[in-house]
Amino acid sequence: MREGSQDRSLHGEEHYKKSHLGEKTIIQTIQNILGGEFRPDDVGYAATVNRTIVTNIDTLVQSTDIPPSGGLDLRRAAQKSVVACVSDFAAKGVRPKFGTISINLPDTTSLDDITDIASGLRDASNEYGIQIVAGDTNAGQEMVCTVCLFGEISSDRRRVGRGGALPGDLVFVSGPFGYTALGLEMMLDRNNHPEASETLAMQARRSVTHPVARLEFGLACVKYFSSSMDSSDGLAATLSEMAQQSGHVFEINSIPTSKQLIRYAASKGLDLKRLVFYGGEEYEIVFTVPKAHRDSMIKMAVELGAPIIEIGYVRDGTVDEKTVRKCSVYLNEPDGTGRIGLSGAGWDHFE
């Protein structure tokens, strides 16, 4: 008898709220059944004649991903659904060239709404040079926009995974964190932030409504990465996943954000670490670089205007699995006040 059937009769429906399951459990269950060797990564690889197709699929769901209070209109939401997928390619240093899109529309959708959605898809496709080659539309209970992108690399190109960091490697992020969490907070509770400067407020809101994938930086600098991952599940979760896949410990000694945001958080009594490490929906690349490549990588980043930040280093961490799971990432607070373990429970779609 399957476990679920048994439990159902014992505990009733309430026991089955998916919120009990969590994204990792769900993904692991699906992977176990689909079989094959599985190592979570930002993109999938499909070997063909002399080439490898690189692909990824990403879905934006109205009830989950669009703040109910407004602020993210349909055009921006549609654009964001493409950017989120491009960001995964950026982390792997692969250019997405083609895409397919599937859209579910509730029966309250107007032609105006459809125009907005299509315009957002066009905006992003133009921005990143992607050609949409197939699509599907469906009626549904809520707006859902699924984007599947494709690119190609030569079969012999080195693939950079989420694991692969070695002791001594340096940990970097491609830009500042914390703006998205602040932006969402401002959208949900507009009147509570009159003190935010115009610049800060604008930057925070733009990080939600106009996210940018670091594609050019990823393409140019992937050759220096020993491991890399898109940060959209949250910085702590991303670091944790990378540390676990590498089997080493990440020591973080810098909180990658701006002085402006630090000051504002302090003045408002906001938890800076929550904003920066557990916000999610930042489309930055988190990556590790061997020390020998540090200067070349930084030079390239400066040329491209990518606001990279060095945040820590990798150290030998062959510890037992339980410990690795709980604390494979440590934050040494820059003000010297302490050292805390950053657990991987960052943004989880189901919790």
Next chain:
Amino acid sequence: MREGSQDRSLHGEEHYKKSHLGEKTIIQTIQNILGGEFRPDDVGYAATVNRTIVTNIDTLVQSTDIPPSGGLDLRRAAQKSVVACVSDFAAKGVRPKFGTISINLPDTTSLDDITDIASGLRDASNEYGIQIVAGDTNAGQEMVCTVCLFGEISSDRRRVGRGGALPGDLVFVSGPFGYTALGLEMMLDRNNHPEASETLAMQARRSVTHPVARLEFGLACVKYFSSSMDSSDGLAATLSEMAQQSGHVFEINSIPTSKQLIRYAASKGLDLKRLVFYGGEEYEIVFTVPKAHRDSMIKMAVELGAPIIEIGYVRDGTVDEKTVRKCSVYLNEPDGTGRIGLSGAGWDHFE
């Protein structure tokens, strides 16, 4: 001012129910904005180095595609979401080799449900030899399963479109129609069909719960097709789309179904033409073949055990657009009782 904004103030929200729009309007609107030359086809083509990636995306939506009365469990629904996408490849004679999958799960989903969904995806992937290389899971208001498949062909291979049929070509379908509509009817109103024979009832239900894509037939016989299309939007809609894209008239003189189904429909007073031409969700290939290829194609179909049926022919139809739109397909009733125009208003997801 955009049309939508203007209408909104004049007619209020009620005017904006998407049911007024229809799938064609929605797709056309999106296409106009995304730009590029667009000719609707079952799959998309993306040219790469010496090869062309062939791709398609297809979404199964709980509220739209799963009968509320049960009969199609989650495992079968998930399997069907892959079969629907494979069928588009079958129509173009291209083997799908890889896939990405995105699943939305409502918060009532149990681990048991997830196991069922993954098992259905595995069943179909195994059946058609597809490797799933990337995936995404999300919380959502209803179960949504989006499947994006891709394969590859050499750049110089002839592509068979939905248009391309020439006067004198013969019209075929890869199997019988009408079972799916009958099966759905049986599922929705179980007690009203006690007279159906065991065989008929089983075949009708299986057409809903275990659809099969005609992949091997499509791969072997695409070389004979002058045009082809997957029939899942309904036979009349499929024929109409093909006739319109070819710019010719399709004369249909046979209703492709079984004697058993004809007899049953007559005994129950069911409209046979509605069941066969406007059912939808049949995963057959509708295709045209030049007379010169007829015998070779039939020989191959017999070898493969594909139950193809010749249903008519193509004749010159350079008529004005309005006429073509309304009546590009004529059904000459086999019993000699008349001749009717089959409009393209087959299965439309939004009407």
